Amino acid sequence: MSRIGVFVCHCGENIGATVDCAEVAKMAKDFPGVAFSIDYKYMCSDPGQTLIKEAIKEHNLTGVVVAACSPRMHEPTFRKVAAEAGLNPYLCEMANLREHCSWVHYKDKSTTLKAAELVRMLVEKVKLNTPLYPIKVPVTKTALVIGGGIAGIQTALDIANSGHKVIMVEKSPSIGGHMSQLSETFPTLDCSQCILTPRMVEVAQHPNITLYTYAELESLDGFIGNFKATIKLKAKSVDHSVCNGCGECSAKCPIKKIPDEFNAGLGTRPAIYVPFPQAVPNKPVIDRDNCTYFRKNGKCGLCEKICPTKAIDFSQKDEFITVDVGAVVVTTGFDIKGTDFFPEYGYGKYKDIITGLQFERLASASGPTLGEIRRPSDGKIPQNIVFISCAGSRDPAKGIDYCSKICCMYLAKHAMLYKHKVHSGKASVFYMDIRAGGKTYEEFVRRAIEEDEVNYVRGRVSRIYEKDGKLIVKGVDTLLNSYPVEIEADMVVLGTAGIANPESESLAQKLHISYDQYHFFAEAHPKLRPVETNTAGIMLAGACQFPKDIPDSVSQASGAASKVSALFSQNELTRDPLIAFVNKNTCVGCFMCQSVCPYLAIEKEKIKAKDGSVIREVAKINPGLCQGCGTCVALCRSKSIDINGYSHKQVYAEVMSLFNERSLEYV
Amino acid sequence: MQELNNKIAELLTNNLVSIFISYKKGLNGKIKPAFFTKPNEVYENYFGDEAQQNLAVYVHKPEVKKYSKVGILANIFALKALLQLYAENQIKDNYLTIVTVNQDNKVIVFADFNEIESYIAQHQIEKNTNKQKEINELLSLSREKRWEFWVEQLSSCIKCYACRAICPMCYCSKCTVELNQPQWISVPAHSLGNFEWHIMRMMHLACRCINCQECSRVCPMNIPLHLLTTKINSDMEEEFGQIAGMKTTLDFALNTFKVDDYENFIR
Amino acid sequence: MSDFEPKIIAFVCNWCTYAGADLAGTSRIKYAHNIRIVRFPCTGRIDFMLLLKAFQSGADGIIVSGCHPADCHYTAGNYHARRRWIVFQNLLNFLGIDTRRITFSWVSAAEGAKWGHLVNEVVDNIKKIGPYTEYAKLGKIGIGSISEGNYARIE
């Protein structure tokens, strides 16, 4: 016979002002199986907790219902209380009287009645609860970092320096990411490469870091502490163990006109290439899509002939390796919109309208113009340059709703760099708001305006068209009574929106993590758990979560690294045992459950006779893999699968306890 | 017929099967299932248009299962049922020898289920337009009228479970209807339990039912169960493009999904 | 309208709609009191039989709600549930069961306001349609009809 205790919390006024808590406690006393019931001002306070503990002992309770706030808030608290009183923690349930009742309804009889019904529902459930014990799993102390930009580099170094192994996977031939493409960085104007490249080298040389470039995550199985990652190592066609990086092959490669990704399409590169001189590793790969040898059935092969170390290996194949890791940090970065999606800015048909990233390359000493600002169409130095912020950002009609956050700052930097390089030139920035929140950020923008006399115009540009070799930029100055501003520019730089990586959706599916409507990966909690995902053991850092600048990316990276280190400080993890299990006796082994399980947690188990012959096969759930979604439970026709915490009996009792003919009478 | 008899006898003689499930004529002239274990019984074998019962149901009966190798004469419905059972992991390899007679009266012994798959693909069962018409008529009624219709039909159910017993796809060792912890299906033969039973059965048969309509044939109360099976089959085909008993692989409407399944009904 | 107060039961998943309803609470969004929420780990766990049981126990309306597509905490539970609902709804409709009384929705953890609107809409709608008695009445038709309230209980 059940002996259930009901503890109704007033939560100060939060519940008490709307729900008659004393009445709820009184009604609960009459529910079948309830042995004790009481209301109290703050059940989560120390005296409240003591009250529960004493009642459990005194009344020998077999189950507890705490009628208070949302279980998402305090379930762990009260389960701990139950455990401290010697009751199995899983025999404690919470009725949500605050978020689902007192806060959303007005003070009324019906509200108190609803509260009582919610309590009865949970009483019916808790009667059927069974003692459960946490699952313990070992931790593999190796982290997988996906993406070798600044966020990934920082994460990897931090984890590696705390003594744990790191495997880094980077899809392009070199690590470095977008930061390696930047010229100078705001607000200090120090050279991006100068601060980044030492870190890149450190990654390559760190004894705890294994680096796989030109590689992608193929799949990820398992769970926190025990992931299995399959990594695809794309064929480089160059044996890096032999190659000495002399660069002869790139110099002689007859294919030279491939748009250069590193220069954001402004320069060209050969088919066998190192993305940039400071690349790590500084050894080439062959871009098979553009290589004559691969496109025309073995014609060419010049690089193979001239390679002094015989490192060229056309026969290389994609390789797959599987590694065991305990945690994953996703640092895959972001992308930017091109110039081609703005109808009013010419659909990308004007060569001299470029993106901010292209400007970075023009301004960079390692760029296609060696740092001179020259326009792409004819190589002339622009005397009049226009920067347009919010190109695609804050534009629900054509772009994205959000503010890309970094553009205000980098456009101010661009204007400044331009003025430093072209003293006679004129620079204008069209903006809507200048968002320069950050340490010395506002000062930086003011410097652009005050010292470098950049012409800031408040207004969005309506249209750009080409006339006599000039780009006519039409806008208004909304601070001047909407006075028309028409600039005959030589070059226009669009601060195009920062958007999610195009592959983020498929990566999210491989990782089983969620993403927001813009395909940025979703953090577990926007404020309190910003570096974790909803899947335990998978963290986020950098611009794959949202566009952010270098300082923010680096701090988030260190945050993610410390989360990983904290996880690796334990030898074992405990998990909630709310998982599914199979009744072997009734399972008929149709294995439909297997195909719905997102975690591949269902295996085939052979039932054998005494002589060892197989009688039949049944499903078996691997408790380490099961996450407890219960999809298999609802699918199983013979109801041979059940799930702890939400068992058939429990949910049935909950449903049947509501609205039945013996419905509560409010007195 | 002779060719078929010879084949069955041959299978039994050479110990390729230890039991052969087929049809024979009963004393009252009705066609009923026959279970031959010896070649000399095969003379009783009967096969013709009246031999309609779906023999696949016997494959998972314990009485048959005790034999190590089983042969079965399968009409097109039985073939579909067997294929579906195979997909559902209910038929072990090398356990069944499946025989059919095609439209030219040629006896075919299938080497494996892949052959059955291609045979079925070539022998599509024509849709019974009359039944579809009945369904459309029902659907054209107001909801209330449809409700009245089914209340009347299902109130006569006596929960004899003949529909379950004859169904090749109902092979669970413990049916949900027999569970009482909790009691999913109300026990007394009142209409509530009847509705629950038939709704549950249809949900469990969705995209598994091969629409042989044996359940409707055997119902002692003449409940038009074929309307339900036909409806659920045409639904599955329309909504998800899936037909049961067509593939060796498990592709059941409710264990797969498409990201772009329609959801205009979801708010 | 009469003073009919419909009984609405909501089957929701823990990660999105339950959290969304929590958010409605923390945002103090007021909505009709007629709703009782039953928590599930995922919409994939929601057994169609429970919907029938809810009608049996006297619910006038049912809300089934979970995470938006692509947002499932367990990646695909909501997709499986969506299929199940398509099949189930078609079947119930064919049997003449009033499917207007079942509302399916996606309410994310961030959509507290949507949850409030949804509940109000459903309550208003069911108030218009009236009490659902015909399904529960089935227990009184047929050979083995049962008396009121005498449903099988487990304990």
Place this chain on the structure above:
Amino acid sequence: MKIGFYPGCSLEGTAREYNESLKEISKVFKIELEEIIDWNCCGATAAHSLNKDLALALPARSLALAEKQGFNEIVVPCAACYSRLFTAYSELNSEPEKLEKIKEIIQIDFKVTSKPINVLEFINKYIKPDLKDKIKNKINLNIACYYGCLLVRPPKLLAVERYEDPMIMEEIIKITGAKPLDWAFKTECCGAGLSVSKTDVVNKLSGKIIDDAINRKADIIIVACPMCQSNLDMRRKSINTYLNKKLDIPVLFITQLIGKALGLDSNKLGLQRHFVKVSPELFMQKGISSDSVSNKIGVEV
């Protein structure tokens, strides 16, 4: 083939040559444009400026009449009429309450099934596919294709591709051998609705358009809207006075250009009706470089 035809008021008067040339080229492709019996004015800017019900009711009546005559599609050559008719067509289709109200006002029961299409859609769908085979006279001219506003905007309603830089006219005239120009003003407003009441505005706006076309060495401007044509052509003298220039570039309807390419007679196409004279030499094939043509055009304004 028969197709519904809503000429609109201006094709009866100021843009007669548009009507004539459209009918002439349709004849070549064996398409009969059948006028909606008893159609009425669409209400134009005046109606939607003053009363939104009237702005729906007037086009709705013509749509209803077309439906009664059994037309699935109605060719509406005037861009302004097209805009009004199409707006009515989509609003009445998507908002049943509005439809009920309008049916009450016009006292005709209809379902809004006749879809208005503009002249570019018409040419694209029914003429362009066979155009190449029927060309008799290659056009050797640099052409500025001018769209104006109402054939491309609002893009949400009309679902036009590349509405800031449309290419549909360019694709069509390329077939005739003509060279379409990339220019900046193809979708700028000519001042349309203020043609009579604010002539100076029209002078300024239309002046800019003509100026840019000439700057980019266009021989002619082609249009698909009678309002644009009348502003660019009929108002040329006052534009020239306003700009203090002598701009002499002819403005032709796209239908007239196609007509010339098909080898049709200039008078049948109404080329004699233009204010800015269209020289017959313009369409001669041999020995005329595009530069010399523009010099030779005799213009009397």
Place this chain on the structure above:
Amino acid sequence: MHTELNAETLNLNLKHKIKKDTGEDIMLCYQCGKCTAGCPLNDEMDISPNQLLRMLQTEIPDLEEKVLKSSTIWLCLSCETCFSRCPKEVDLPKIMDYLRSESMRQNSVNKKASDIVAFHRSFLSTVKSVGRLYEIGLIAGYKARTFHLLQDVNVAPTMLLNGKLKIKPPLIKNRSEIAKIFDRIKELEEKEK
């Protein structure tokens, strides 16, 4: 209980009336100025389009009155350039249509715009009596209303010469139907008042 805003009991601001009547939400505008930058008539207008929206956002009665009395609303050509480029998809032409009729209703039509209103009026009266547009009738009516008797005398002869003007009005068969449409709309309007 949740109370609903009631248009009858509340004296609504112009922006609320616009929301109610056209569905357009003035508050969406964040004053980027793109509409104004692309507007072909900005130079002529007394209030630029983006400022007009800002004035409506404030709910200040004086500013609302200025909007209704502005020449801007009458100069708008409905060329739809602003709407097609607006990042917030505010349908300004639709709002202009509303403001024009509201301005007429409140007898606040800008003096400089009287020509335009006169043109629209004579246009519609031609349509009402003839069913279609009749240029000579239109122009004559317009000129009688505005006293711009000499305007366009320079183009008319050439038009006649080129066969572009019809002397005879293009009457449609069921003219009375058109007139009835006008009458019913007037009735409806009065009912709504």
